[in-house]
Amino acid sequence: MGLLITVRVGTQLFPSVFLESVPRMERAQFCPAFFILLLLALGSLDWTSWAWTAPDCIIADSLLLPNLSSYIRFCPLAPGLHLLASCSNVKDLAHTLERVPRDTEVLCLQGLVSSLPVKAFDRFHSLKLLRLQLGTTKITARTFQGLDRLRYLFFENHAPCCLNLFLPPNCLKTLRSLSHLSFQGYCLNYSRNIYLPASLRHLTLRNSCLTKFQELQRLFPSLLLGPSPTLSTKLGRPFLEVLDLSYNRRLKQTGARALRGLKLRSLILDGTTLKAFDLTGSGLLHLDSLSLVGTGIEELPGRVTGYSELRALDLGKNQIQNILENEDMPSYKALESLSLHDNYLQSLPSRFLSTLPQLQRLNLSMNKLGPTLEIPEGVFSTNLRVLDLSHNQLCDVPRGTFLPQLQELWLSGNNISTLSNESMQGLRGLRTLDLSWNQIKVLKPGWLSHLPALTTLNLLGTYLEHISGKQLQGPQMLRHLKLGSDEMLDIYPPWFPMLLSLEIQAKVVQFMVLLGEPFLLLENFTLQASYLLRQPDTTTVHFPSLRRLTLRGYSLFLSTSQLQSFFPQQLPLLEHFSIWCDNDNAVDLRLFEMPRLRVLELGDLNFFYESSTVKLETLLREVPQLRALALSHLNLRNLSVSSFKGLHHLKLLLLSSEMTLEMDSSLQEFIPQMPPYVYFSDVTFTCQCEASWVEPWATQAPNTFVYGLEKSICMANASDYSNTPLFSFLATHCPHDAEFWGFLVSFSLVLLLTVLPLIGCHKRAWLRYLQTLLRACWWKLGGHRHRGQFDYDVFISCCEMDQAWVLEELVPALEKPPPEGEGLRLCLPARDFGIGNDRMESMIASMHKSRSTLCVLTGQALASPWCNLELRLATYHLVARPGAAGLLLLFLEPIDRQKLHGYHRLSRWLQKEDYFDLSQGEVEWDTFCEQLKKRLRKARQERED
Numbered sequence: 001m002g003l004l005i006t007v008r009v010g011t012q013l014f015p016s017v018f019l020e021s022v023p024r025m026e027r028a029q030f031c032p033a034f035f036i037l038l039l040l041a042l043g044s045l046d047w048t049s050w051a052w053t054a055p056d057c058i059i060a061d062s063l064l065l066p067n068l069s070s071y072i073r074f075c076p077l078a079p080g081l082h083l084l085a086s087c088s089n090v091k092d093l094a095h096t097l098e099r100v101p102r103d104t105e106v107l108c109l110q111g112l113v114s115s116l117p118v119k120a121f122d123r124f125h126s127l128k129l130l131r132l133q134l135g136t137t138k139i140t141a142r143t144f145q146g147l148d149r150l151r152y153l154f155f156e157n158h159a160p161c162c163l164n165l166f167l168p169p170n171c172l173k174t175l176r177s178l179s180h181l182s183f184q185g186y187c188l189n190y191s192r193n194i195y196l197p198a199s200l201r202h203l204t205l206r207n208s209c210l211t212k213f214q215e216l217q218r219l220f221p222s223l224l225l226g227p228s229p230t231l232s233t234k235l236g237r238p239f240l241e242v243l244d245l246s247y248n249r250r251l252k253q254t255g256a257r258a259l260r261g262l263k264l265r266s267l268i269l270d271g272t273t274l275k276a277f278d279l280t281g282s283g284l285l286h287l288d289s290l291s292l293v294g295t296g297i298e299e300l301p302g303r304v305t306g307y308s309e310l311r312a313l314d315l316g317k318n319q320i321q322n323i324l325e326n327e328d329m330p331s332y333k334a335l336e337s338l339s340l341h342d343n344y345l346q347s348l349p350s351r352f353l354s355t356l357p358q359l360q361r362l363n364l365s366m367n368k369l370g371p372t373l374e375i376p377e378g379v380f381s382t383n384l385r386v387l388d389l390s391h392n393q394l395c396d397v398p399r400g401t402f403l404p405q406l407q408e409l410w411l412s413g414n415n416i417s418t419l420s421n422e423s424m425q426g427l428r429g430l431r432t433l434d435l436s437w438n439q440i441k442v443l444k445p446g447w448l449s450h451l452p453a454l455t456t457l458n459l460l461g462t463y464l465e466h467i468s469g470k471q472l473q474g475p476q477m478l479r480h481l482k483l484g485s486d487e488m489l490d491i492y493p494p495w496f497p498m499l500l501s502l503e504i505q506a507k508v509v510q511f512m513v514l515l516g517e518p519f520l521l522l523e524n525f526t527l528q529a530s531y532l533l534r535q536p537d538t539t540t541v542h543f544p545s546l547r548r549l550t551l552r553g554y555s556l557f558l559s560t561s562q563l564q565s566f567f568p569q570q571l572p573l574l575e576h577f578s579i580w581c582d583n584d585n586a587v588d589l590r591l592f593e594m595p596r597l598r599v600l601e602l603g604d605l606n607f608f609y610e611s612s613t614v615k616l617e618t619l620l621r622e623v624p625q626l627r628a629l630a631l632s633h634l635n636l637r638n639l640s641v642s643s644f645k646g647l648h649h650l651k652l653l654l655l656s657s658e659m660t661l662e663m664d665s666s667l668q669e670f671i672p673q674m675p676p677y678v679y680f681s682d683v684t685f686t687c688q689c690e691a692s693w694v695e696p697w698a699t700q701a702p703n704t705f706v707y708g709l710e711k712s713i714c715m716a717n718a719s720d721y722s723n724t725p726l727f728s729f730l731a732t733h734c735p736h737d738a739e740f741w742g743f744l745v746s747f748s749l750v751l752l753l754t755v756l757p758l759i760g761c762h763k764r765a766w767l768r769y770l771q772t773l774l775r776a777c778w779w780k781l782g783g784h785r786h787r788g789q790f791d792y793d794v795f796i797s798c799c800e801m802d803q804a805w806v807l808e809e810l811v812p813a814l815e816k817p818p819p820e821g822e823g824l825r826l827c828l829p830a831r832d833f834g835i836g837n838d839r840m841e842s843m844i845a846s847m848h849k850s851r852s853t854l855c856v857l858t859g860q861a862l863a864s865p866w867c868n869l870e871l872r873l874a875t876y877h878l879v880a881r882p883g884a885a886g887l888l889l890l891f892l893e894p895i896d897r898q899k900l901h902g903y904h905r906l907s908r909w910l911q912k913e914d915y916f917d918l919s920q921g922e923v924e925w926d927t928f929c930e931q932l933k934k935r936l937r938k939a940r941q942e943r944e945d
Helices: 016-021 031-044 093-098 214-219 221-225 560-566 612-620 665-673 694-699 726-733 737-759 766-781 800-815 839-848 865-880 903-909 925-944
Strands: 057-061 083-090 106-111 129-133 152-156 180-184 202-206 240-244 264-268 289-291 312-314 337-339 361-363 386-388 408-410 432-434 456-462 466-468 480-485 488-492 501-505 508-512 524-528 531-535 548-552 576-583 599-605 628-632 652-663 677-686 705-707 713-715 792-797 850-857 887-891 915-917
Touching (some): 214 221, 694 705, 792 800, 839 850, 915 925
Parallel strands (some): 106 129, 129 152, 202 240, 289 312, 337 361, 456 480, 501 524, 508 531, 524 548, 599 628, 850 887
Antiparallel strands (some): 057 083
């Protein structure tokens, strides 16, 4: 099988696309440099590979598919971060990090690494979250140097026994942006005087060897001796927002006085054994929140209740049965949130609750308050907004005087069977009502008449058989509705015109549809049913505003025409479509008129069993704007290029739970347009040599990240359970001679077709360039240093739109003699190229006579053919010419990483001081000039040695 060859420079086809952008008058003069550009293309071409993979690493962009974790497990993210790398089985840290993109925002490492070297993560300047699960590892004082943007740092060990971890005192000093620091499963007994950055707001020591609070002063002196002298702390701002000491089983019950002087907002002691925790005299004057979940407390701590500044108290998962057995009344004057979930309360603590004047949120879920609950008048504060009584064995909605200010009432998981008008009296301000997973069978007319402000209603998991819009009348602005039944659910109009989201779950769902458009504003629709019916058959349900549609478990007896009756031919705003079925029957599914569809998830659709390629091709042909495609358990059997033709905007392709999948050789045609991310999760392939191109494609080249192939297996037939690794089979059973000879033939043809036009080039100037190239290679192979004179210090490459800034700002600062300037000799194409001279020849000659090349990069420069060509030529000199390379990059504005596909190649050769970023004003002008002068002086010394 011959290998298809496409000559590429970076990620752009060359030279046909480039020639179209060159002015017609200059095309006749373009020929002399064509040969050099061809050599650049051939030098950057990897003949046998088009993708790359990082062993045991997952590289992902969560923005492409928000629920990607349902297919592939990776480390959790932080809000606002999306580009991640999650690596497991790490043993050689340097080798693992070589394959991780430099602009990664989240990096998670799991394995066994004995030590982290100096500046271990220096190349990741965009890193904001670092999660380390590396066992007992040695950390130096400069391990984290260079991580100026790091905000989250986690040390985690999930083994039952704690591991020792030694931190040098100043190892965190350079982390100026660090806000979250966490140690889980590690003992810091051998560490002391650890410096904490002033930016730190959240400190966690979970499941450690901490035995008493005094140890904190030894570990973090600045934590207890006072905050750093910053402006914020001078104004009284706490040094820490949160201190989490959860699951320290050996932490003693006393010693809270050791916390005196600590400025703290929230203290978390979940899972400890502080049954008699005492805050008296601790001096935590700024403490707003205290969490004692799962500490074994049997009664409300009296001395804690006397802490008057406390605003939030969580006592969940304890052994509390009664509150206030004595006559002492606690004082919680400032308490706004109280949680007593998962205790053993059998009655509502009326006397206690009446003393909470500021209480806004009360969680009494998972207690034993049922089957009936009477609420005496005056029990709750007039400020109460949220009340959770879920899972309390209630048989009826609590009776009594509810407050009109209550906004959320949670009654999920009880035994309520009937809802009437009297059940909801007194709740005129209620916005959220959760009655899911109750025994509700009847909704009496007008039962919502007392809830005019209701916006969210949850009736999932009930026993309703019929429900109509008339039964839900009363609320004027109902926006979110969830309906569910154990068996069959008949749904009757009219519907609410303001409804935004609707979820329905039942075995059989039957819509009783009237003429009109009942869902004008609906944006999110989720339907989970085994059978979907419609009465009468001639009517159609319209969803003109639908943006997200999820269908799960619906019967595949439906044909396309029946499905279109519920979702007509035009869904103009639909962006996310997810369909999962669990039926072996076939259906002719089509995606009809979804011009804005960006994410498509298909699962358990066994109608692909026969002629899968044809059906998949037909299905995807109608969604050309697709960005993310997830295919799971479809019995595809065969994957060919015809299925993906036209998906030019695809960024993510995921294949999950497929058996005996064949990768058709025609997919090689699609390789240059492969999306940036391709994932294989639990996919078994067929053992065939026609897929021999898969291994080199998936392991070496840079334009597509491929995950899951290195551990995939293949089957020779349906009864083969030998678990043969796919790559091992290809290497052992598939000869490469045919591909090699095909490569030689293709290369020879390309070379012949290239040389023939060069013979007719004007004056055959390419011979001189070839001679120069061969001489440079000879010097390099011989280990010699090239000596010569340079006419210029710097060759400046910039586009026409940036010339004004270069001439007015950059050139005077570099050309003027000291002390006003740097006294450098600059070469600018627009100024120094002779009139009438060939621009290509002048460019090559000038760059050859310059010690360094400075490329001014902006969005306009990346769109300029000449600037791209100058960057390519500078890259060529960087690699081919002896001595240190003199290529410098100056960024005047932020550059999208998608526009610099070839940047990974430059990063292998350039040093940190070769980059200058003026896009965000991060570097002052004087500092930039000094750094540039220093770098040019270094390049001059290296060139002339």
